[in-house]
Amino acid sequence: MPATHPLEGTLDVTVVLPCFNEQDHVHLEIERITRALRASPFTWELLAIDDKSSDGTLAVLEAAAAADPHVRVLAFPQNGGSGTARRIGTREAHGRVVVWTDADMTYPNERIPELVQHLVDHPHTDQVVGARTSEQGTHKALRVPAKWVIRKVAEALSHSRIPDLNSGLRAFRRDVSLPYLRLLPPGFSCVTTITLAFLSNQHTVDYVPIDYAQRAGTSKFHFFRDAYRYILQVLRMIMYFNPITVLMPLALGLLALGVVKTGVDVVRFPLAVATSTLLLLVSGLIIAAIALLADLIVRSRPDDG
Helix, strand or coil: CCCCCCCCCCEEEEEEEEECCCCCCHHHHHHHHHHHHHCCCCCEEEEEEECCCCCCHHHHHHHHHHHCCCEEEEECCCCCCHHHHHHHHHHHCCEEEEEECCCCCCCCHHHHHHHHHHHHHCCCEEEEEEEECCCCCCCHHHHHHHHHHHHHHHHHHHCCCCCCCCCCCEEEEHHHHHHHHHHCCCCCCHHHHHHHHHHHCCCEEEEEEECCCCCCCCCCCCHHHHHHHHHHHHHHHHHHHCHHHHHHHHHHHHHHHHHHHHHHHHHHCCCCCCHHHHHHHHHHHHHHHHHHHHHHHHHHCCCCC
């Protein structure tokens, strides 16, 4: 590509494809991705990561790598989770842009070049996310409202509009992502983490609507466990980058209640204040002090971005 191209690195694109027990369909996913990239103007590689599959997934990946020099395979000696695969894959990537996607046939991976082109056309955008227009996963009646609540919490805490908080299809600039890779958890919430890390550090994140298909194979998502992890990860990321957003409203709320209750106590019991009122006031002051101290620590920390 020309020297003036806005992306910098050895290759234009690395697609990181975590695989765990996907032997029956991963070859179709690889064919779909490589076909789309061969038709694109970009130089590219597909980094397929076998997360210690117990079926024949690794053999399928190795056969694909033997047939196509653009395909690399990284085999984990033990299962590390999709977040670990994406983190290591991003570090090992040769591309200036890294694409995350899944191998379960749910995402329209033929649109990967479109996401990369979006970054080329928008040099101030650091990440583009495929925002799903429908929900096709298991436990749909529970997942849809739970994800909506978690997304709204994340939007309120990050002061950003987030059409899809945990889409598995996204493209981002590798150099921008490197400071945040150490924050990625091993499980599914890694996609939430990379979104919030970018937003919390004023990196522009764009969203492109995509269709979402029924997955092939068996879902690895466990509703209650993974929903709980999503919530914790949202709070953890906001606390890491902007703790005063979480703590100060709580502190001010307690102080306001304490002031109101002080007025009530003085009216009801002249020259006396209830113990519960003192607890409200002291708790609010302590949390406010912690919020200010945490904010000072965040602002004095070396710049992540």
